[in-house]
Amino acid sequence: MNHIDTVEQLGVTAPEGFTAAGVSAGISATKGKKDVALVVNEGPSFEAAAVFTTNRFAAAPVIWSQQVISDGRVDTVLLNSGGANACTGAQGFQDTHASAEQVANSLGIFAGDVLVCSTGLIGERLPMERLAEGIEDAAAALSPSPASATAAAQAIMTTDTVSKEAGIKLANGVTIGGMAKGAGMLAPGLATMLVVLTTDAPLPAEQLDHALREAVRVSFNRADSDGCMSTNDTVVLMSSGAQDVQVSLDEFTWALSQVCKNLALQLIGDAEGASHDIHVITVNAVTEQDAEEVSRAVARSNLFKAAIFGNDPNWGRILSEVGTTSAAFEPEKVNVTINGVQVCTGGGIGEPREKVQMKNSRKVTVEIDLNMGESGATIWTNDLTHDYVHENSAYSS
Amino acid sequence: MNHIDTVEQLGVTAPEGFTAAGVSAGISATKGKKDVALVVNEGPSFEAAAVFTTNRFAAAPVIWSQQVISDGRVDTVLLNSGGANACTGAQGFQDTHASAEQVANSLGIFAGDVLVCSTGLIGERLPMERLAEGIEDAAAALSPSPASATAAAQAIMTTDTVSKEAGIKLANGVTIGGMAKGAGMLAPGLATMLVVLTTDAPLPAEQLDHALREAVRVSFNRADSDGCMSTNDTVVLMSSGAQDVQVSLDEFTWALSQVCKNLALQLIGDAEGASHDIHVITVNAVTEQDAEEVSRAVARSNLFKAAIFGNDPNWGRILSEVGTTSAAFEPEKVNVTINGVQVCTGGGIGEPREKVQMKNSRKVTVEIDLNMGESGATIWTNDLTHDYVHENSAYSS
Numbered sequence: 174m175n176h177i178d179t180v181e182q183l184g185v186t187a188p189e190g191f192t193a194a195g196v197s198a199g200i201s202a203t204k205g206k207k208d209v210a211l212v213v214n215e216g217p218s219f220e221a222a223a224v225f226t227t228n229r230f231a232a233a234p235v236i237w238s239q240q241v242i243s244d245g246r247v248d249t250v251l252l253n254s255g256g257a258n259a260c261t262g263a264q265g266f267q268d269t270h271a272s273a274e275q276v277a278n279s280l281g282i283f284a285g286d287v288l289v290c291s292t293g294l295i296g297e298r299l300p301m302e303r304l305a306e307g308i309e310d311a312a313a314a315l316s317p318s319p320a321s322a323t324a325a326a327q328a329i330m331t332t333d334t335v336s337k338e339a340g341i342k343l344a345n346g347v348t349i350g351g352m353a354k355g356a357g358m359l360a361p362g363l364a365t366m367l368v369v370l371t372t373d374a375p376l377p378a379e380q381l382d383h384a385l386r387e388a389v390r391v392s393f394n395r396a397d398s399d400g401c402m403s404t405n406d407t408v409v410l411m412s413s414g415a416q417d418v419q420v421s422l423d424e425f426t427w428a429l430s431q432v433c434k435n436l437a438l439q440l441i442g443d444a445e446g447a448s449h450d451i452h453v454i455t456v457n458a459v460t461e462q463d464a465e466e467v468s469r470a471v472a473r474s475n476l477f478k479a480a481i482f483g484n485d486p487n488w489g490r491i492l493s494e495v496g497t498t499s500a501a502f503e504p505e506k507v508n509v510t511i512n513g514v515q516v517c518t519g520g521g522i523g524e525p526r527e528k529v530q531m532k533n534s535r536k537v538t539v540e541i542d543l544n545m546g547e548s549g550a551t552i553w554t555n556d557l558t559h560d561y562v563h564e565n566s567a568y569s570s
Numbered sequence: 571m572n573h574i575d576t577v578e579q580l581g582v583t584a585p586e587g588f589t590a591a592g593v594s595a596g597i598s599a600t601k602g603k604k605d606v607a608l609v610v611n612e613g614p615s616f617e618a619a620a621v622f623t624t625n626r627f628a629a630a631p632v633i634w635s636q637q638v639i640s641d642g643r644v645d646t647v648l649l650n651s652g653g654a655n656a657c658t659g660a661q662g663f664q665d666t667h668a669s670a671e672q673v674a675n676s677l678g679i680f681a682g683d684v685l686v687c688s689t690g691l692i693g694e695r696l697p698m699e700r701l702a703e704g705i706e707d708a709a710a711a712l713s714p715s716p717a718s719a720t721a722a723a724q725a726i727m728t729t730d731t732v733s734k735e736a737g738i739k740l741a742n743g744v745t746i747g748g749m750a751k752g753a754g755m756l757a758p759g760l761a762t763m764l765v766v767l768t769t770d771a772p773l774p775a776e777q778l779d780h781a782l783r784e785a786v787r788v789s790f791n792r793a794d795s796d797g798c799m800s801t802n803d804t805v806v807l808m809s810s811g812a813q814d815v816q817v818s819l820d821e822f823t824w825a826l827s828q829v830c831k832n833l834a835l836q837l838i839g840d841a842e843g844a845s846h847d848i849h850v851i852t853v854n855a856v857t858e859q860d861a862e863e864v865s866r867a868v869a870r871s872n873l874f875k876a877a878i879f880g881n882d883p884n885w886g887r888i889l890s891e892v893g894t895t896s897a898a899f900e901p902e903k904v905n906v907t908i909n910g911v912q913v914c915t916g917g918g919i920g921e922p923r924e925k926v927q928m929k930n931s932r933k934v935t936v937e938i939d940l941n942m943g944e945s946g947a948t949i950w951t952n953d954l955t956h957d958y959v960h961e962n963s964a965y966s967s
Contacts, residue, residue: 475872479963489657493799504627557962562955
């Protein structure tokens with residue numbers, strides 16, 4: 174491997190040994206929208222790792238999938254949009270179980286190796302007959318083609334406006350592919366997202382788990398669109414082991430992190446109703462944890478996010494959030510730079526705020542310099558817009 | 571005292587021994603708006619207590635006032651809108667000091683007994699000449715009339731649409747009066763608010779401090795409009811001791827709490843751009859702390875607040891927030907009732923959500939029953955609306 178490999182638009186079938194499909198089963202309220210997907214590992218190995226929401230109201234598919242992953246093996250992932258199957262009680266769990274059994278029967282595998290992901294409205298049962306038809310159609314449509322991977326990525330979209338795929342090809346022949354969905358409820362401890370990552374690197378489940386947790390920590394867990402944690406977040410990584418090469422875990426982790434960061438930025442870039450992507454960068458903190466706490470506090474401020482929507486470099490709303498943290502800092506040492514203009518120097522008035530230009534760029538960069546140490550962290554977020562309010566006030570009714 | 575005394579619209583001059591004034595000094599961007607106020611304790615005693623924001627970027631007037639209150643004596647409170655004098659460095663502190671000196675000279679008192687409160691944009695110096703003129707005008711206009719108290723309440727308004735006063739007359743002759751401002755940045759650990767409370771109860775500073783902290787805990791600290799904590803929050807309570815009667819601290823604390831709750835609800839009722847006041851009530855928790863944590867998590871969810879704006883009883887967004895807390899609960903025991911309809915029963919689907927009516931009432935009541943213990947707590951918040959985004963994206967520019 175070498176570090177000049179770059180992330181490309183590669184779907185879940187880009188690595189050797191995977192097929193996928195995405196079909197329309199009439200589950201989504203949008204007529205004709207694809208809403209059922211399968212991603213199938215054809216082997217030779219079936220090592221896997223997954224991380225889930227820490228929400229204590231975990232959805233039925235999450236509870237099911239936590240059992241599936243416990244032995245480090247996943248043969249197939251079934252995904253649906255149009256319903257989260259969360260807060261649906263024992264019946265919801267039976268529904269997830271039944272759909273896994275059906276996938277298993279269709280593909281000749283064991284139901285306990287079928288991971289299930291659902292996304293959509295909480296508190297409604299899934300239409301099981303339609304889902305069953307969707308599973309049959311998807312199983313019949315499985316293919317290793319890039320188009321099939323994209324169809325799967327489309328089938329998991331909810332309020333996403335575009336499907337999201339990313340992957341990387343390494344010099345040693347190993348490939349990582351991935352797809353993601355998530356446009357609202359993007360928050361820490363994952364973000365409401367479903368992510369399927371595939372690779373042909375021959376790594377055992379424990380090493381995949383190590384790589385996945387580190388990659389998620391510096392990518393999806395740094396994307397915080399609206400501070401809301403979902404009941405369904407799942408990030409799964411499957412390996413077919415189809416490339417018979419030596420793989421360094423460190424380099425694989427690095428490559429996986431690049432793919433995850435790319436997908437996380439795609440999620441932020443398509444967050445519900447956003448007009449700006451905001452990179453809140455804290456530098457010169459004593460610890461990375463301090464830097465992350467500061468960036469996250471700012472990224473979660475509705476007042477700050479509304480100001481950015483108004484193209485208003487209102488740095489007071491940044492400092493007032495920094496002031497709520499437990500990070501090591503001294504007010505009179507803090508500098509804040511917005512899009513290159515240091516509007517706050519030494520905790521007080523810096524360059525005139527009128528110098529800051531942000532109207533014509535989607536990306537806004539806020540740098541908070543604590544001048545205390547040498548650690549840093551970035552949180553990616555969005556502005557708070559009329560469209561966010563509109564989409565989220567109209568979504569379920 | 572007796573507990574059937576009710577809160578009325580009584581301003582800061584309602585108790586014996588207080589005068590007030592509110593004048594226009596041209597500090598506010600709104601031409602002619604009153605923006606400088608004085609509230610003066612005429613004695614015979616000058617006992618006082620105050621609580622402040624815990625924001626580590628405390629504004630210059632907060633840093634000044636923390637010194638003023640340290641000896642338990644306040645003779646006069648100077649307040650201005652049109653500028654927060656926060657993040658203004660050493661110069662900002664000198665400005666606060668100078669204005670306190672001027673008040674002291676005008677009134678023949680000691681500058682160290684002048685509490686100062688400022689509210690408005692962070693990161694700009696106050697226009698000191700205009701403030702000086704305002705102080706002269708206000709000192710000349712001091713009066714014990716209700717109109718003067720209301721003028722003072724008007725002078726501290728920023729994006730408030732109405733001035734806020736509340737007080738109570740007790741059977742033993744003691745009166746409590748109060749005024750508040752705060753329409754955005756309403757959050758825990760105060761809320762961006764300035765509150766001046768006055769009483770003629772002859773209580774020493776330590777007892778006033780005890781009563782004030784308890785009253786604030788169950789009132790202003792339970793109002794959480796947008797989760798943002800300000801740099802300038804101040805709640806001050808002054809006693810003139812003008813009523814020569816015996817006062818029970820417990821009953822005074824109760825009465826003060828009623829006044830503070832009334833003012834807190836006025837703040838929520840006038841929060842920036844809100845169309846619904848939401849009472850998030852958690853009941854049958856093991857501890858009051860658990861109940862407060864659950865209610866606050868829900869009250870801070872943008873997704874939940876946007877749903878309420880859309881008159882959508884999206885209870886999944888409530889459970890998903892409950893699931894992020896550390897409160898003791900079991901998912902299958904949790905019930906959620908919105909405006910009297912139990913939409914979630916035992917952590918799953920309850921009554922049809924279509925039954926919930928909320929379109930025609932400003933108040934929305936959400937009750938979360940944890941079915942675990944006997945404690946409860948309510949957090950008051952607002953919905954997330956287009957007007958909130960509009961006001962907060964346009965406020966400083």
